[in-house]
Amino acid sequence: xxxxxxxALDPRELGRRLQEARKARGQTQQDxxxxxxxARTTITAIEKGERRIQxxxxxxxxxxxxxxxxxxxxxxxxxxxxxxxxxAVLAPGMEVEKEIASGMAExxxxxxxxxxxxxxxxxxxxxxxxxxxxTKGVAPESAGEDVASAERNRLGLGDGPLLNLREVIExxxxxxxxxxxxxxxxxxxxxxxxxxxxxxxxxxxxxxxRRRMSLAHGYAHFLTNRYRPEVAFLGRYQRIPExxxxxxxxxxxxxxxxxxxxRRFNELKRGRQGRFTPSDxxxxxxxxxxxxxxxxxxxxxxRLLPGGSWDRLHHAGFKVxxxxxxxxxxxFLANNDLLPLRYMYLAAEAFERAEITEGQLARFLRVDxxxxxxxxxxxxxxTVVSDEGTVSTIPIDLGKSLSA
Numbered sequence: 491x492x493x494x495x496x497x498a499l500d501p502r503e504l505g506r507r508l509q510e511a512r513k514a515r516g517q518t519q520q521d522x523x524x525x526x527x528x529a530r531t532t533i534t535a536i537e538k539g540e541r542r543i544q545x546x547x548x549x550x551x552x553x554x555x556x557x558x559x560x561x562x563x564x565x566x567x568x569x570x571x572x573x574x575x576x577x578a579v580l581a582p583g584m585e586v587e588k589e590i591a592s593g594m595a596e597x598x599x600x601x602x603x604x605x606x607x608x609x610x611x612x613x614x615x616x617x618x619x620x621x622x623x624x625t626k627g628v629a630p631e632s633a634g635e636d637v638a639s640a641e642r643n644r645l646g647l648g649d650g651p652l653l654n655l656r657e658v659i660e661x662x663x664x665x666x667x668x669x670x671x672x673x674x675x676x677x678x679x680x681x682x683x684x685x686x687x688x689x690x691x692x693x694x695x696x697x698x699x700r701r702r703m704s705l706a707h708g709y710a711h712f713l714t715n716r717y718r719p720e721v722a723f724l725g726r727y728q729r730i731p732e733x734x735x736x737x738x739x740x741x742x743x744x745x746x747x748x749x750x751x752x753r754r755f756n757e758l759k760r761g762r763q764g765r766f767t768p769s770d771x772x773x774x775x776x777x778x779x780x781x782x783x784x785x786x787x788x789x790x791x792x793r794l795l796p797g798g799s800w801d802r803l804h805h806a807g808f809k810v811x812x813x814x815x816x817x818x819x820x821x822f823l824a825n826n827d828l829l830p831l832r833y834m835y836l837a838a839e840a841f842e843r844a845e846i847t848e849g850q851l852a853r854f855l856r857v858d859x860x861x862x863x864x865x866x867x868x869x870x871x872x873t874v875v876s877d878e879g880t881v882s883t884i885p886i887d888l889g890k891s892l893s894a
Contacts, residue, residue: 502539509537511555572681575719607836617664634739649750669694677722678704699781706741
């Protein structure tokens, strides 16, 4: 380890990183002290930045936390620790904090690694953010519809289905979106700092339709409460707060905009002489890449179906998957990749330019070295089709094109 790099690092920033890594591992200061063979007060002083850590101590603490030394020595500018912000939205002593601590820590590490790759490649992510929408004084459901319509217009999305939602949120807006493993009752986490911009972590364990709804829900919070972090729970509230009602309404409207949905619903009814069947529900849900339940409730909300339609179907034992199989509805390719594509290209470019080692590449990609080499090969040969219909491969050196 280069002692000069360690000496140049702000001990308070290094201490914060060590503390977050220890907590994410579920270890106490006493555990760390026993591992190093020092007093607990020494660990306290190191984490507060009051005592400089020795190189040998950092190596042992990194191994203790399951991290590489490089993670603690990164030279990127300090950022506001949004893990702390996220914890602030949880009630004191809430059981779930321990349950999601590792997920929150990994979320922050991924965002910091993304920022580090951008620094290495001189390709900052440009946020194409709108001004925060004001919804005060407007009914949450109406505000959700209005903001969803405004965003679709701003992004030029029309009123059709939005199958590539994650790509739109990442490329056209400039948010950092990761799919990570979280407890089943957590839908998504959102945080924002001036240095990192908007960041979303979606529960990778949920079905793709649920993930898409969670992504739209988190995006709604970004659009109206950018600096307020959010941990979204499924079934958390007995009485849903206005902000959650707004975010839910936005997600439904953003994924299933009223003009297009109403038009297609009426076309299906005309084709069946005024009838609308459960098979039509499945087909229309597939068209919009949402769950049949979400679509049915949206149609009820728009008064295109009678209230309680979903409950009646559910109680009647309607089997959604069996119906989909009978209709031979093809499965969409689920985008459950942990990392954004742009992040992976930046890692590949940094490696090709010899700015990072193969071991660092594997760490950035969260895989072993063999898989890292495979990913590099796949990225180098990925094909694209231009607007003119020309098929070509994407070169590995994408620094220029990724800066936008």
